[in-house]
Amino acid sequence: LAQQSTEQWRPAIHFSPKKNWTNDPNGLIYINGNYHLFFQHNPQGNEWGNMSWGHAKSKDLLHWEELPLAIPHGKEYIFSGCVVYDKDHVSVLGDPSKPLLIAIYTADYPNTLQEQHLAFSNDEGLTWTKYAQNPVLSINLKDFRDPNIIYHGPSKQFVMTVVKPWEYTAQFYGSKDLIHWSLLSEFGPQGDVDMIWECPSLLELPVENSKEKKWVLALSSQGPYKKAVGMQYFVGNFDGKTFTNDAPKEQVNYVDYGRDFYAAIPFYNTANTETFWLGWMLSWSYAKEQPTFPWKGQMSLARTLSLVRTSQGLKLKQVLKPDLTKMKPSFEAKNLVLKGSKTLSGMKFLQSKTYVIELKVDAANAKQWGIELGDEAKQNPELTRIGFDEKSQDWFIDRRLSGEIPAPGFDVIQSAPFVAGEDKVMQLVVDRSTIELLAQDGLVAISSLRFPKKKETVRLVSLGGELRIKELRIWEVK
Ligand code: FRU
Structure with missing residues (x-):
């Protein structure tokens, strides 16, 4: 039986792939006038599987142009991860005369092992070369995933945040060259530990109406209706080594109270003026059953992030980017x-x-x-x-x-x-x-x-x- 297409449900200004499955956004980066969105993608079907990175770009974060598949899977599935701009070619990969993007993502060997792999691109993310000496980070764990990297100015290093999902633990690693990573510290379990932890990110956000900045650790955890919402965050400090939570260990802060906001990660923003992210708008509880065809999965709009001092302490604020209002x-x-x-x-x-x-x-x-x-x-x-x-x-x-x-x-x-x-x-x-x-x-x-x-x-x-x-x-x- 031919399946009916459901274009009436396709959002106009939220990204969705033309066809087939997507879950998490990956490798969000702004470079040379374009926002790039890579995404967990099954290039062959409208259900989770064959995990690879799809690719789209946009000038305004509202209208997206889908580009050819960016990183196809091999024996390993290409799970979630990030893209950073190697401005100074510290990795010494690729062509030194052209801008260099580095993707670091989880290579998943189903039911066996997850480790962090690297690929690089000299053409703004259109094509990627998988690094011959992968992995760049492995601790021989079956579940160890979703690296997200920032450049930390004060300690002059790249800092990767990555999770051990079943231990409700985030780990921080430091590197000068994006290739050699050493453990800085661990955080967790704290906050909500109902479901496994996934897709962490470390963000430095301004506190509104002050000159202050605070560090935020955000992460996703979700599952069959046991828990309603998917993302939580901790507010505290990061000194280049350790993240400390300002709030009591048990306190939980949720990012979004809807069922359909998950796996949001920030854009690696080469303009570096503000921090914004977008998430996957679906829930693992019923993602398989989303009644859309020929695609499944869509992203949220981008949201600029800051912190606000309220009667309940510091709270995350999310404003549409661009602010349509x-x-x-x-x-x-x-x-x-x-x-x-x-x-x-x-x-x-x-x-x-x-x-x-x-x-x-x-x-x-x-x-x-x-x-x-x-x-x-x-x-x-x-x-x-x-x-x-x-x-x-x-x-x-x-x-x-x-x-x-x-x-x-x-x-x-x-x-x-x-x-x-x-x-x-x-x-x-x-x-x-x-x-x-x-x-x-x-x-x-x-x-x-x-x-x-x-x-x-x-x-x-x-x-x-x-x-x-x-x-x-x-x-x-x-
Ligand atoms: C989160 C997640 C990630 C993983 C990816 C696999 O939705 O489970 O932890 O990298 O999806 O598609």
């Missing part, structure tokens, strides 16, 4: 009072389009408020509800009735706690099947998929009372 809105309304549900004139044309909606509210006496995406049916309506619950003080995305439910347990309410003392602002990106809620200026994130089957309208909703909207703005994105 800095553009001129396609529709704007001010000082509205709303009861029940309503479609404003500027919302009528959004059907099946890609857009961002921002709501700034004084909640007044509404019990629950937000945005509803759905059809008009009275019976068996299709509905994705996004908003805030005044009683539980939670932001939420409710996809229980959102259309196709690809796997048991997909039909849930995903919620995130309100950050006390900050404004009630919500920003919602809707890109067909792919939605991202960034609330409270990016202190709260919920990323989620949903698969509507019917044409949907966009409505503002206020339940159980009145909602005072200070400002509503909409940006249609093309």
Whole structure:
């Protein structure tokens, strides 16, 4: 039976491969005016397997051009990893007259061994040569993966973060030449150790409204519905050798409270002015069942990262990159009072389009408020509800009735706690099947998929009372 293509669900400004499977983003790097995205890819099928690196590039992080397969697998699967710019040719690989990119990734010998391999490219990532003396790092472990590298100025070395998944441990290695690596220290177990640790990264982030910078260790861990969300982070210090967590060992900080945000890693940014990342928008819990064809898997939008001092201590803030809300809105309304549900004139044309909606509210006496995406049916309506619950003080995305439910347990309410003392602002990106809620200026994130089957309208909703909207703005994105 020929499978139907599901282009109606393909996001327009979130990367998805033309065909076949993807999971984690890999080797994110900005160089010579282009953002490069490598990705875990099965070049032969729409399910996990034959793991290789796919490749795409973009000038604006919104529109991606898919390029030929970058690193094909051999006997070894090419698992997740990173790309760095070897500006000074310290590795002494390749052609010294051309810019040199170094990929360091996990070579996976299924069920046997994982070790860190190197490949290099002199043509901006189009073609790669696997280093003849691989591995560059092995500790003879079956599970030892996902290297991510930064250049650490003060200690004049590259620092690799890599995990021992089943030990909930991140390791740090240092190197001057990207080839010889020596162990600096280990971190963990700390925080959430419900599920294995994967895809770590070490980031130095600015603390807003101060001159201070702090180090953040971010990582992914997820699995069948045992745990709802996939990424956590620790805030502390890194001195070139050791990462220390400022918070008590047990404290857990989540990056995103949606089911569909995983394996985010930062761009290796040669301009070095800010730190931004993007993640895989899917969950291992039902990735196999994602009902899309001929592709499976898509990336989140890129998000600029910083830390904010809140009533709950330092919190990660994620702002869209580019910040679409800095553009001129396609529709704007001010000082509205709303009861029940309503479609404003500027919302009528959004059907099946890609857009961002921002709501700034004084909640007044509404019990629950937000945005509803759905059809008009009275019976068996299709509905994705996004908003805030005044009683539980939670932001939420409710996809229980959102259309196709690809796997048991997909039909849930995903919620995130309100950050006390900050404004009630919500920003919602809707890109067909792919939605991202960034609330409270990016202190709260919920990323989620949903698969509507019917044409949907966009409505503002206020339940159980009145909602005072200070400002509503909409940006249609093309
Ligand atoms: C995370 C992950 C990584 C691994 C890759 C394999 O989603 O399991 O740990 O490198 O996917 O595709």
